[in-house]
Amino acid sequence: MNNKPGRLGVGIIGAGKVGAVLGAALRAAGHAVVGVSAVSANSRDRAEILLPGVPVLEIPALIERSELVLLAVPDDALPMLVQGLAAAGAWQQGQLVAHTSGRFGTSVLAPARAAGAIPLALHPAMTFTGMTLDLARLPDCCFGVSADPAMLPIAQALVVEMGAEPVVIAEADRVLYHAALAHASNHLVTLAAQSTQLLADVGVEAPDRMLGPLLRASLENALASGESALTGPVARGDVGTVKAHTHALREYSDRDGPADFLAAYLAMTAATASRAAARAVLTPVQLQLIEAALRPDEPPPD
Known part of the structure; x- marks a missing residue:
């Protein structure tokens, strides 16, 4: 030795x-x-x-x-x-x-x-x-x-x-500690893969080229500024856009597209809206409207 x-x-x-x-x-x-x-x-x-x-x-x-x-x-x-x-x-x-x-x-x-x-x-x-x-x-x-x-x-x-x-x-916190890391790392891979597939399905030839700058900037901003870095339709309270996304993804799934994209979008949009409302980025009424837009019985957008 x-x-x-x-x-x-x-x-x-x-x-x-x-x-x-x-x-x-x-x-x-x-x-x-x-x-x-x-x-x-x-x-x-x-x-x-x-x-x-x-x-x-x-x-x-x-x-x-x-x-x-x-x-x-x-x-x-x-x-x-x-x-x-x-x-x-x-x-x-x-x-x-x-x-x-x-x-x-x-x-x-x-x-x-x-x-x-x-x-x-x-x-x-x-x-x-x-x-x-x-x-x-x-x-x-x-x-x-x-x-x-x-x-x-x-x-x-x-x-x-x-x-x-x-x-x-702490010994008692190991599972929650590991869940936090797995949620961040593993689910980021799934999210990127889903978005890559959807872009390819609508004819984007280089999805990685389109997504790369967006994902890198989003991650860097989130690590630097936390949830105040949130942008997009939920942060703006754009209920009509959320409704349009949901309807389009349901149709995509019904056309033999992978159902996991719709499930992930619904779950993450609901979680994002809930956390945005907790920080008063969304009003209670906006939160209710976004949650309603995610339901399967919601009529298509105008």
């Missing part, structure tokens, strides 16, 4: 898009990545690119060699993995065990804790490609960290060493 003070022997379980990148970041910080578990061909290829020279090991051998075990596996697989390894007697006294799940805090690592391991939750609030460009993005990234108070400085230090910013998330 690395003999530099404070350096750890790190084992990576799960060489997916997240695990391989974080392993490379820890290695760049001076830690020794002693092994990686990689099942699929893509995972092995990723490990070769991001962690050259690191051996691919079976999980028991990897844990035995590691002072820090990083569990970078899907959320639903994490509890069973931790419990199974505890039943096999794999966890070691004083070993650091960190997972990268946003949904879970340290409670999911209770079986490892019972064996004397030290549990940490380190979730990067970033979407990963699994390529080297992710390493350049880490300095702009925050991690949601959870740990016992005495161990929190260790979790924070590991994140700082990877070049990112640690943000402490």
